Amino acid sequence: MSRFLRIFSLYSQHVFQYRARNFIWFLISFINPLVLLLFWQGILSKNSVLNGWTIESIRTYYLFLIAGQALLIHHVELTVGFLDIKQGELVRELLKPTSYMRTRFIAETPWRLLQGFYAFVSMIPIVYFLDVSVHISTNTAVILLAILTALNAFIISFLFKMVLGFTAFWLTNIDSLLEANDVLMFSLSGILLPLNLLPSWMQTLAQFTPYPYMLYYPISAFIGIYNTTELIQIIFAQFGIMAVLLLIYKLMWHQGLKKFSGVGQ
Amino acid sequence: MKRYLKLYLAILKISLDRFMAYRLDAFINAVFSSGIWTFFNVFSMYLVTLRVDSVFGWKTGELILISCIYNIVIGVFSLLFGRGFSEFSELIDKGKFDLFLLRPIDSQFYVSLHTAYINSLIRTILGTILAIIVINAYHIPIAPLGILFFILGCILAILLLYSLLFFINTFVIWAPRIDNVNELFYTLRSLGRYPRETFRQLHEILFVFASPFVIIMSAPTKLLLGKATTYDVLELVVITAVAFTCARLFWKFALRHYTSASS
Numbered sequence: 109m110s111r112f113l114r115i116f117s118l119y120s121q122h123v124f125q126y127r128a129r130n131f132i133w134f135l136i137s138f139i140n141p142l143v144l145l146l147f148w149q150g151i152l153s154k155n156s157v158l159n160g161w162t163i164e165s166i167r168t169y170y171l172f173l174i175a176g177q178a179l180l181i182h183h184v185e186l187t188v189g190f191l192d193i194k195q196g197e198l199v200r201e202l203l204k205p206t207s208y209m210r211t212r213f214i215a216e217t218p219w220r221l222l223q224g225f226y227a228f229v230s231m232i233p234i235v236y237f238l239d240v241s242v243h244i245s246t247n248t249a250v251i252l253l254a255i256l257t258a259l260n261a262f263i264i265s266f267l268f269k270m271v272l273g274f275t276a277f278w279l280t281n282i283d284s285l286l287e288a289n290d291v292l293m294f295s296l297s298g299i300l301l302p303l304n305l306l307p308s309w310m311q312t313l314a315q316f317t318p319y320p321y322m323l324y325y326p327i328s329a330f331i332g333i334y335n336t337t338e339l340i341q342i343i344f345a346q347f348g349i350m351a352v353l354l355l356i357y358k359l360m361w362h363q364g365l366k367k368f369s370g371v372g373q
Numbered sequence: 374m375k376r377y378l379k380l381y382l383a384i385l386k387i388s389l390d391r392f393m394a395y396r397l398d399a400f401i402n403a404v405f406s407s408g409i410w411t412f413f414n415v416f417s418m419y420l421v422t423l424r425v426d427s428v429f430g431w432k433t434g435e436l437i438l439i440s441c442i443y444n445i446v447i448g449v450f451s452l453l454f455g456r457g458f459s460e461f462s463e464l465i466d467k468g469k470f471d472l473f474l475l476r477p478i479d480s481q482f483y484v485s486l487h488t489a490y491i492n493s494l495i496r497t498i499l500g501t502i503l504a505i506i507v508i509n510a511y512h513i514p515i516a517p518l519g520i521l522f523f524i525l526g527c528i529l530a531i532l533l534l535y536s537l538l539f540f541i542n543t544f545v546i547w548a549p550r551i552d553n554v555n556e557l558f559y560t561l562r563s564l565g566r567y568p569r570e571t572f573r574q575l576h577e578i579l580f581v582f583a584s585p586f587v588i589i590m591s592a593p594t595k596l597l598l599g600k601a602t603t604y605d606v607l608e609l610v611v612i613t614a615v616a617f618t619c620a621r622l623f624w625k626f627a628l629r630h631y632t633s634a635s636s
Contacts, residue, residue: 129551129552129553132554132556133553135560136553136560139563139564147421147428158425159424237576238574283402284402287405287406288409294413295416295417300417305424306420307423
């Protein structure tokens with residue numbers, strides 16, 4: 109355990125080394141939900157309720173989206189795809205006496221924590237200046253299940269991004285794949301719109317992807333859109349996605365290592 | 374002026390040759406990468422406005438048209454400046470910028486335009502096609518004179534966008550590691566896809582900060598639709614002139630603080 113804490117501490121130092129750079133990355137993910145929050149205020153000022161969303165609930169949704177994106181969405185695919193596989197840094201990782209997945213998970217967590225800290229700090233002026241009243245479910249069981257949904261989302265996001273990064277074993281350039289993923293993420297995870305405001309065909313499509321389970325469901329769970337029965341169903345679906353992703357991860361890792369070749373001394 | 378024009382034509386030719394060297398790969402990447410974002414920008418605005426008729430006084434079709442125009446402007450902008458600025462922090466960080474300063478031409482000109490990103494033309498072409506589709510689908514009336522004013526507005530918008538990007542990039546001279554500053558700029562420029570009224574809810578200081586990014590797209594759109602007032606035109610001209618002058622002066626100031634990382 110202390111070994112992992114030591115690794116965590118080392119990677120935390122690395123994260124804090126480039127605070128300004130990290131803050132800019134946070135700002136990038138912060139601006140989009142903020143703009144959509146403002147835009148929706150304009151839409152809902154005329155129509156008081158839209159598909160069950162009121163101006164207050166939609167404000168809370170986009171506010172939580174800022175925190176959710178910062179805390180839950182990993183960006184490990186860039187390290188795995190570009191640094192480790194394409195540039196050959198994986199050789200160094202393979203020689204370490206810990207599993208690759210565990211190292212990457214521990215290395216990525218300080219980034220999420222710092223980004224999450226920035227998100228919570230930036231939410232204060234938004235709540236103050238835009239007079240946003242935060243609507244969270246008052247049901248304890250719902251909150252506990254929402255926390256579990258968020259933890260599952262954290263793991264799903266990590267596994268999914270690792271799998272995306274592993275495609276670099278076979279593809280020479282994964283830029284286009286990552287861009288396609290970004291577009292799908294924006295459209296189907298709830299970044300652009302809450303899922304039930306999308307056309308029905310997109311809602312159906314989203315159910316068959318891991319995207320809404322990474323952001324939309326955890327955020328909606330905290331707002332109290334789902335009851336405990338629905339949340340338990342969502343959590344089981346998340347377990348299913350995790351199992352599938354873990355299987356794909358293992359397959360790709362074993363097959364990918366056979367393709368990988370590194371040069372060095 | 375003639376010398377600079379000749380030089381830029383040579384840069385365009387070299388960039389085109391580079392694009393054509395691996396033409397199939399470059400074309401597929403250009404179509405896929407630019408195409409996916411062009412469609413997403415337009416489609417996302419369609420989705421956001423799907424359940425309403427108008428927002429902040431803009432009709433749904435007009436809002437989608439702004440997204441199309443965004444792609445047209447960004448396509449031309451990226452063609453001219455996209456790649457040059459994406460390499461800027463590396464030039465400073467690795468000490469390659471010295472070579473730019475030693476050339477007998479204006480450093481701002483060369484650092485901004487030393488390479489063209491041909492792939493971006495796809496974005497402009499797709500944006501134009503989508504704009505025509507949207508204009509027809511939503512029956513948006515367009516006057517021929519509006520198209521002429523729109524082109525002039527787009528030129529000013531690109532110049533304003535360039536001035537803002539150049540100003541932000543100049544900070545790299547002091548902090549070369551903030552290479553993600555361009556990503557931040559690209560996020561900020563996407564504010565232009567939304568009507569200006571969206572940002573009136575912000576604190577005054579933030580509204581003033583967001584305004585240049587917002588008028589970049591809304592002013593040409595208003596010119597195209599024949600809705601622009603004298604104030605809109607004057608505002609675009611004045612803000613562009615001020616931004617360009619500030620960017621130029623800031624660059625001159627920053628160069629005095631540049632310390633070479635090479636030699």
